[in-house]
Amino acid sequence: MIWRGEPYVTLMASLPAIRFLSEKAPPIGRSRLMERLKDLAPDDAELLRRLLETVSWRFIDPAQEDAAFLDRAEALLADLTRPALAAALSERLTLRTVVAALRRRHAGEDAPGKGERWGFGPVVARLRAGWALPDFGLGAAHPWIAPARETLEAGDAKGLERLLLEVAWAQQARHAEAHEFDFEAVVFYVLRWSMADRWAQYDADAARARFEELLDAALAAAPATMPEAA
Amino acid sequence: MNDLMIMLGWFGVYAPVGLGALGSAIGVAVAGQAAIGAMLETEGGYGRFVGASAIPSSNVIYGIVVMFSLQRAVTVENGGALFAVGGLLGVALMVTGVWQGRSLASAIAASKNKPEIFGLALAPAAIVEGFAVFAFVFALVLAGGIA
Numbered sequence: 001m002i003w004r005g006e007p008y009v010t011l012m013a014s015l016p017a018i019r020f021l022s023e024k025a026p027p028i029g030r031s032r033l034m035e036r037l038k039d040l041a042p043d044d045a046e047l048l049r050r051l052l053e054t055v056s057w058r059f060i061d062p063a064q065e066d067a068a069f070l071d072r073a074e075a076l077l078a079d080l081t082r083p084a085l086a087a088a089l090s091e092r093l094t095l096r097t098v099v100a101a102l103r104r105r106h107a108g109e110d111a112p113g114k115g116e117r118w119g120f121g122p123v124v125a126r127l128r129a130g131w132a133l134p135d136f137g138l139g140a141a142h143p144w145i146a147p148a149r150e151t152l153e154a155g156d157a158k159g160l161e162r163l164l165l166e167v168a169w170a171q172q173a174r175h176a177e178a179h180e181f182d183f184e185a186v187v188f189y190v191l192r193w194s195m196a197d198r199w200a201q202y203d204a205d206a207a208r209a210r211f212e213e214l215l216d217a218a219l220a221a222a223p224a225t226m227p228e229a230a
Numbered sequence: 231m232n233d234l235m236i237m238l239g240w241f242g243v244y245a246p247v248g249l250g251a252l253g254s255a256i257g258v259a260v261a262g263q264a265a266i267g268a269m270l271e272t273e274g275g276y277g278r279f280v281g282a283s284a285i286p287s288s289n290v291i292y293g294i295v296v297m298f299s300l301q302r303a304v305t306v307e308n309g310g311a312l313f314a315v316g317g318l319l320g321v322a323l324m325v326t327g328v329w330q331g332r333s334l335a336s337a338i339a340a341s342k343n344k345p346e347i348f349g350l351a352l353a354p355a356a357i358v359e360g361f362a363v364f365a366f367v368f369a370l371v372l373a374g375g376i377a
Contacts, residue, residue, distance in 0.1 A: 009260055009335055013267025017343040036270075180336060181264075 006181040011039045013181075018192045020169050026196040033193060037186070044183050050076050051085070051187060055092050056194040067117040074120075084184045088175040088191075093120035095168060098142060101127045106152050161202055165195050232306045239309030242316030243300045246369070249320030250293025253327020257286025257334070264335035268342035275345060279338050285355060286334070289327040292366040293320065299373040311376045315369050322365035330358040 016027040097119035111131035130137030176188035261283035337351035
C-alpha cells in the first residue's frame with residue numbers, strides 16, 4: 001500500500017515515550033494526557049473509553065458482577081473491527097482469567113462449576129480441566145503461570161503485580177509493533193500509560209505503607225529515647 | 231490508437247511533476263504533523279523538526295527537471311517511451327515521497343524523546359531520498375535517448 005491514512009501523527013508525536021518500570025511516574029500526567037486525547041475523533045474516543053473500561057483497572061467498576069463484565073467485554077470484542085485491538089483485548093482478558101483462577105485456587109476454592117460465568121474465552125474449559133495441575137496444563141502456552149503461582153504462594157504481592165504487568169506489557173508491545181500513528185497506536189499508548197501509572201501508584205502505596213511502618217516503629221521507641229520535655 | 235499513444239505520451243511528460251507533487255505533499259504533510267506534535271512536548275529545537283519535515287519537497291523538484299528534459303513534440307513514435315519513462319519516474323517519486331514522510335515522522339517522534347539520535351534517525355529518510363535520486367538520474371539518461 002502506497003499510503004495508509006494515519007490520522008493521529010500529531011497526537012502520537014506529542015506524547016512522550018513511556019519506559020516501563022524505569023521511572024517513578026509516567027512522563028505525562030493524567031490530565032495532560034486526557035487533554036491531548038481530545039484530538040481523537042468522537043467514534044475513536046468512544047471506542048477508547050469502552051476499551052479502557054474493560055482493560056484498565058483504573059476505569060473498571062469493581063462493583064460489577066463477573067457475568068456483567070464478561071457480557072460487556074464480549075460485546076466490545078464483537079464490535080471491534082481492528083484485528084490488533086481485538087487480539088490484544090482477547091489476550092488481556094485471557095491473562096486476567098488465568099490470574100483469577102490462580103487466586104481462586106490459592107484461596108482454596110474448587111474448580112468453578114461448568115455453567116458458571118467467571119472467565120473469558122476457550123481457556124476457561126482448560127483451566128477447569130487442569131485445576132489440579134500446578135500450571136493448569138497451560139505452561140507451554142503461558143510460561144509465566146509457574147513463576148506467578150510461586151510468587152502468589154510466597155505472598156509476594158508486589159512481585160506478582162510486577163510480573164503480571166511485565167507479561168501484559170510484552171503482550172501489548174507485540175501487537176503494537178506495526179502501529180505508529182494510527183488509532184491502534186493511540187490505544188496501545190494509553191494502555192502502556194495505564195500500566196506505568198498503576199505501577200507508580202503501587203510503588204507509592206508500598207512506599208507509604210513502609211514509611212508508616214517505620215514511623216510506628218520509631219514512635220514506639222520514642223518515649224525511651226527522647227529527652228523529657230522541659 | 232494514435233490518439234491513445236499521444237495521450238499516454240503527454241501523461242508521461244507531466245507525470246513526474248504531478249505524481250512527484252503528490253508524493254511531496256503527502257510526505258511533507260505527514261512529517262509536518264509529527265513536527266507540530268513534537269513541538270508540543272519539547273522546549274526547543276523546533277527549527278530542525280520543521281526543516282526535516284520539508285525534506286520530501288525535493289521529489290517534485292526532480293519531477294520538474296525531468297519534465298523539461300522530456301518536453302518535446304509528442305508523436306505516435308515517442309508516446310510509448312515518454313509514458314514509460316515519465317510514468318514510472320512519477321510513481322517512484324510519489325511512493326518515495328510518501329514513505330520518506332513517514333520515515334521522517336518516526337525520526338521526529340523518536341528524537342523528541344532522545345534528541346541525540348536526531349541525525350542518525352534521519353538516515354532511513356536519506357536512503358529513501360537516494361532511491362528517488364537513482365530514479366531521477368536514470369530517467370534523465372534515458373530521456374536523452376528518446377527521439
